[in-house]
Amino acid sequence: MGRAPCCDKANVKRGPWSPEEDSKLKSYIEQHGTGGNWIALPQKIGLKRCGKSCRLRWLNYLRPNIKHGGFSEEEDNLICSLYISIGSRWSIIAAQLPGRTDNDIKNYWNTRLKKKLLGKHRKEHQAAARRSAAGLKQQEIIKRGLIISSSNSMVNPVAADSQSPYWPELPVLQVPSIPNYSSPNQEVAVPSFNDHASIRKLLIKLGGRFHSDHHDNVVQPNIQDVYSSNADIQLPVDQFPSSTHQIYHEESAANMLSSASPIAALASSPDLFAQINHFNNTDHAGDGAALHMFQGGQSSNYLLTEELKDIVYNINPEKLDGLEFLYSEDIMIMMNDSSISSTTSTNTSYGDRSTIGWGGDQMQLVYPTSVAASGSDYHQGMQRMIMPQDQCANFNGLSSYPGAGVQ
């Protein structure tokens, strides 16, 4: 049985908005605001429209300072970079592009940008193969973020990169930057998509494959596998859990602590852990630590570093700013100032990623199960895993984390 419709579909107008309707909606909202209730709004102003339709019309078209069309190269680059980093979280991407709506960006991506990138990829692949065969000089490789004129690359594309014969060596582009929300006086670079690995990731996301991957020391999950939406994950072979599905869906602390768990792998990975510590030492997330670590059923240390970037650079700033941490004897739960909504919103924004945090002597994982948390019960549908102190000791750098033990 489906849910009840949000309005009486028989008695509401659908389809394109007339100038009169636009004018009514616009003038009302400009004078009175939305009143906090979109559903009731159309009745108030005598519009025979569904409340959701009014909301959409306002947000995507009528509200002030909306830009339509004419995406700049900088915007293209930013969209691509963010897409690599966080996928199709259009609202988050839109938040980085003033005047753009999520709908606009989504349409632009689906109708133009994606095709442009894939088209370039195919074209360049074919051209590179031809040039390679003929021993010709490499030229025009990337433009509009992906294809720009290369001044330093005269390399045979196959020889240039042993990881993928498809990709010639890429010149370095200027990376766009966005404000650092935790330190407003600084700017941070958006994860770039102008390097080989990022473009590769992007194209995999778009459905491309790199059949040579098994020749290097990287596991590239087949995109036809169970978690097809997470095809960007790369994981060093020697740290790849034997069964990620089992580990993350049986929700067993024992499994999480097993030697096959990436948690255990993390413990043996000082460099990665140092990165975590670095971010937490630089007040990106307040006096505590919270990292989104897992995505769906697959996780990896490789992904972890990317997830850090997501959290620090790309997350909605309000969500970060509101975070604070509560401690108890054995757990630490990330919360915002007034309710748990920020925490759960953060999880919401990142789909089924999870939260990892530590404080005191222990480490805790909070992660949503397949049943979403509902109501105000944060722990409902969640599983917690408390890592005992001796396990924490395995985490290189944990003991030096300044928040450890501080309540």
Add this chain to the structure above:
DNA sequence: AAAGGACCCAACCGCGCATCG
């Protein structure tokens, strides 16, 4: 000039989550 395919984008739809009582 006409037909039909391709493209584009505003709008719709359903779902997950937050809030409230």
Add this chain to the structure above:
DNA sequence: CCGATGCGCGGTTGGGTCCTT
């Protein structure tokens, strides 16, 4: 603790416009 309701999001669709043959 639970159900009802509203909001926001991402995916999809329908139809207008453009392009190609």
